[in-house]
Amino acid sequence: MPKKIVIDPVTRVEGHGKVTIHLNDQGSVDEAYFHIVEFRGFERFVQGHPYWEAPLLVQRLCGICPVSHHLAAAKAIDQIVGIDPSSLSPTANKLRRLLHYGQVFQSHALHFFYLASPDLLFGTDAPAEKRNVVHVAISNPDLAQKGILMRKFGQEIIKAIAGKRIHGIAAVPGGVHKTFFPEERDFFLNSKEIPSVDTMIEWSQEIIQFIKDYHARHYTWLDAFATYPSGHLGMVSKDGSLDLYDGRLRAIDANGNKTLHDIPCDDYTQYFTEGVERWSYMKFPYLKHLGRKNGWNRVGPLSRLNVCDRLSTPLAQQELEIFKAYTTGKPNHSTMHYHWARLIELLYCAEMMKELLLDSDILGDDLTRTGLRRPEGIGIIEAPRGTLIHHYKVDEQGMITKCNLIVSTTHNNEGMNRAVRKVAHDNLNGQQEITEGMLNEVEVAIRAFDPCLSCATHALGKMPLRLSVFDHKGDLVTKKTKQ
Amino acid sequence: MLIPNDITDYPLQEQAKSDVLLMAIGNTSRQDDGLAWAFANKLRESGRFTGHIHPCYQLQVEDSELITHYSSIIFVDASHNDLPNGYGFRAIRPDNDFTFTTHALSPMGLLYLCEVLYDKCPKAFVLEIKGYQWELEEGLSVGAKKSLDASLKFVFDELSKQATNSDLKHWFVD
Numbered sequence: 235m236p237k238k239i240v241i242d243p244v245t246r247v248e249g250h251g252k253v254t255i256h257l258n259d260q261g262s263v264d265e266a267y268f269h270i271v272e273f274r275g276f277e278r279f280v281q282g283h284p285y286w287e288a289p290l291l292v293q294r295l296c297g298i299c300p301v302s303h304h305l306a307a308a309k310a311i312d313q314i315v316g317i318d319p320s321s322l323s324p325t326a327n328k329l330r331r332l333l334h335y336g337q338v339f340q341s342h343a344l345h346f347f348y349l350a351s352p353d354l355l356f357g358t359d360a361p362a363e364k365r366n367v368v369h370v371a372i373s374n375p376d377l378a379q380k381g382i383l384m385r386k387f388g389q390e391i392i393k394a395i396a397g398k399r400i401h402g403i404a405a406v407p408g409g410v411h412k413t414f415f416p417e418e419r420d421f422f423l424n425s426k427e428i429p430s431v432d433t434m435i436e437w438s439q440e441i442i443q444f445i446k447d448y449h450a451r452h453y454t455w456l457d458a459f460a461t462y463p464s465g466h467l468g469m470v471s472k473d474g475s476l477d478l479y480d481g482r483l484r485a486i487d488a489n490g491n492k493t494l495h496d497i498p499c500d501d502y503t504q505y506f507t508e509g510v511e512r513w514s515y516m517k518f519p520y521l522k523h524l525g526r527k528n529g530w531n532r533v534g535p536l537s538r539l540n541v542c543d544r545l546s547t548p549l550a551q552q553e554l555e556i557f558k559a560y561t562t563g564k565p566n567h568s569t570m571h572y573h574w575a576r577l578i579e580l581l582y583c584a585e586m587m588k589e590l591l592l593d594s595d596i597l598g599d600d601l602t603r604t605g606l607r608r609p610e611g612i613g614i615i616e617a618p619r620g621t622l623i624h625h626y627k628v629d630e631q632g633m634i635t636k637c638n639l640i641v642s643t644t645h646n647n648e649g650m651n652r653a654v655r656k657v658a659h660d661n662l663n664g665q666q667e668i669t670e671g672m673l674n675e676v677e678v679a680i681r682a683f684d685p686c687l688s689c690a691t692h693a694l695g696k697m698p699l700r701l702s703v704f705d706h707k708g709d710l711v712t713k714k715t716k717q
Numbered sequence: 718m719l720i721p722n723d724i725t726d727y728p729l730q731e732q733a734k735s736d737v738l739l740m741a742i743g744n745t746s747r748q749d750d751g752l753a754w755a756f757a758n759k760l761r762e763s764g765r766f767t768g769h770i771h772p773c774y775q776l777q778v779e780d781s782e783l784i785t786h787y788s789s790i791i792f793v794d795a796s797h798n799d800l801p802n803g804y805g806f807r808a809i810r811p812d813n814d815f816t817f818t819t820h821a822l823s824p825m826g827l828l829y830l831c832e833v834l835y836d837k838c839p840k841a842f843v844l845e846i847k848g849y850q851w852e853l854e855e856g857l858s859v860g861a862k863k864s865l866d867a868s869l870k871f872v873f874d875e876l877s878k879q880a881t882n883s884d885l886k887h888w889f890v891d
Contacts, residue, residue: 348778367778368813368826371833379834382779389779400774 238710240702253676254702255658261665266658268651268680269514277637285314285611285628286407292624292639293401298344298686300401301337301392302617305330306624308405309480309613313500314628315407316605319480325598326409331479332590333395333404334615338478339434339583340388341618342535342576345684346441347381350573353678354448359671377444380437384580387422387434391587394418409602419591431588435549438581442553445574459660460569460653460679463488465521465530466537467645469616470496474543476582478616484541485521485531490565493521493529499614502623506640516647519640530648533620534683535575540565545578547585553578569653572682607632617642619684643685653679737768737888738787738839740824742794744774749848749861752795756846759869765877765889776822781830789840789888792824795861796845803864804871805845811838844868 238256256264280291289307293300308330309319319327352365355374371378389399395414396402404410422431429437449456467485471477474496483502485494494505508517509526520529531537539558545551557578560566566575590596613624620642627636657679661672702710739760745751753772760766771783776792784790798805811832812825824843832838846868849860857865877889 368830368833371830375834379782382782382834386779386782 238702238708240710252702253654253680255654255662255676257662262663263655263658266651266655266676267513268647268654277639280626280637281634283634285311285626285632285634288624288626288634288637289405290403295639295641299337299341299617299619301333301396301404302615302622303624304396304403304405305334305479306613306615306617306622307626308407309615310611310624310626311407312613313611314608314626314632316607317408317603321603321605323409323598323600323603324595325414325600326602328590328593328596329395329410329414330405332587332596333392334479335583335586335590336388336391336395338388338618339580339587340385340392341684342580342583343381343384343388345618346573346576346580347378347385349684350681351377351381353674353681354573358675358678359669362670362674365674377441380441383429384434384437387428387431388583390428391422394421406602408604411601413599413601414596416597419596422587422591431584431591434584435581435588438577438584439549442574442577442581445577446556449574456570457568459675460656460682461567462569462652462656463565463567464532464649464652465493465524465528466540466565467494467531467533467621468538468541469499469614469621470542471546472496475546476538476542476544476616478583480615483614483621486541486565488565488567490540490563493524500612502612502614503625506623508640508644514647516644517640518647519645520648531645532649532683533642533645534572534618535579536566536569536572537620538616539575539578545582547582547589550578550582550585553581569679569682572684576684619643619686620645641686643683646683646685650680650683650685653683736787737789737791738784739766739768739770739791739793740776740780741770741772742775742792743772745855746853748850748852748854748856749858750795750851751855751857752846752848752861752865753793755857755865756793756844756868759865760872763873765873767888776824776827778822778830780822781827781834784827784831784839785835785837787839789842790824790828791842791844791888793844793846795848798845798847800845800847800864802867802871803847804868805843806871806876807843809841809843844872 238254240252240254252269253266254269255266258264276292276295280288283291288311289304292307293304295303312318312322322330347370348367351370352360352367355370356364367378392402393399395410395412396404397412404412421427424430425433465485465487467483469477469481470484471481482496482498483494484492484496487493497505505521505523506519507522508519510517518526518530520526521531522529539554545554557566557574610627611625615622622642623638623640625638626634629635654676657676661675662668665672739757741753741757743750743753745754757770757772761770768789769787773780796805809825809828811829812823813829814823814826824841828838828841847861847864848858850858
């Protein structure tokens, strides 16, 4: 008999969504969808507000990556006051970068240690009540303690620059608003109150070794699970190095051929547009010249390492070389390798934080600059989950008249749906009984992207994420709900 | 002693005189969910609380490390529960009460994590203050203001005078 399975909510992701899987008479998967059921509103309600409020307002999109929204909006607002990224003072540029690396570091630590590690340590078919950070703490306290202190380090960086860990303020139009003091810098270097940045580098290397060892034991699963060819999008500097704060947009197809040739961020509207589907509030961005069918790209750590030529820090570069060598230099399409890539970025951010903390420019007092007002600003950064685009237009009074946000998770919308379909086909086709473990594997695929659904739809309020199985008549057969 | 996180969220406070931590959990943009922060503010203004105040939106896993630096913790939070006096106060113990989401971590769960990870278990109490309205607005409802007053009266008139209770007596100065 045809069936429809519902997983509702999907868990250990940021935000609220659900999965529906439609089975036919033979018990095979006809279709599978990842629905985002939050409603977006931020783009509309920032209209009418003065432009300088945007970096403050939009960071309320998220409690995990508010710094990303704050900085993307700030970069756009910089342009409205006549300042391009290259015109920022060295102090402002480097403090914003330090803030950004702290944010990515804490977000990646949160995802790996709190959200992803239970699946890896206990297996996807472990009892549901065991697959959480508490059991990670019980079974592997050393890993858990390091995870906590790594996340804390990133949050302390954010607090030192932005005033508080969540929803602080660092960027103002044309710069930053606060001088960074030597004693604030020394807090991260001297190991007196928290483990130092050198320890963060050391622990990042340890956790990369953990994932490589894990991969050596489980490569059959990790390489094939939810794997499918796709394009990849990310930001690079002029020399092709990964740049998370500012650079040019590069995309490649499944074979590694460039489909977006290091374009200036300000030109993004010439290349990108968004499609919609009736079953999701989240849009589907794609490259115009390749069309809706072929123009979508994955984003985030896996994609960034696929598109960049190199990393600018020595230890992370060594790891990148190993990562790229595994697929003989071709794009890596293994969804579960997002975790590996994310941990290489963790190391990269730790090294970048050290470099910046030792740079005397961050202690300077040339904080803000201004230029000639413009009616429009575009800010693009690489947030923890991928390419984040903020675009604002203002009237002569400086009030926002238009806002467009293309959030990292939105870029991954098509990719996550492909992953869900792949896992549903591979795991559920022809099964006599559909177990909780099988359904969890659908979530594992989504979780690898580290989606932030509240960001992607710009929603407010409670946001759990949900899985359903329906028969061919549309009748609900099974539903996975956790409240 | 470690300076607690997010102290800059809040008006600066004097150097703490005891190793007591008050964790005020809430969101002032959600009406009565801001009760704990309002309570903490009043407590700070009184100058009688001897410990650190840590305002936060929600408890986080990493708070399990923070609380290892204190001998006593008081968690203050707004409550949906039916509380005839407008507040409730009780001692709590570690409890593995985790749900599927890391978005909701209870004080008991936090104590449990602290015990598992750091082999420490500070004495802990929960003060819940009854709220009524939870929409996207700033400011407390009339009912919540009454609950806040009742909880402050309880703390200043009763709790602070329970000198025989060795766990509590050093929390306050006259």
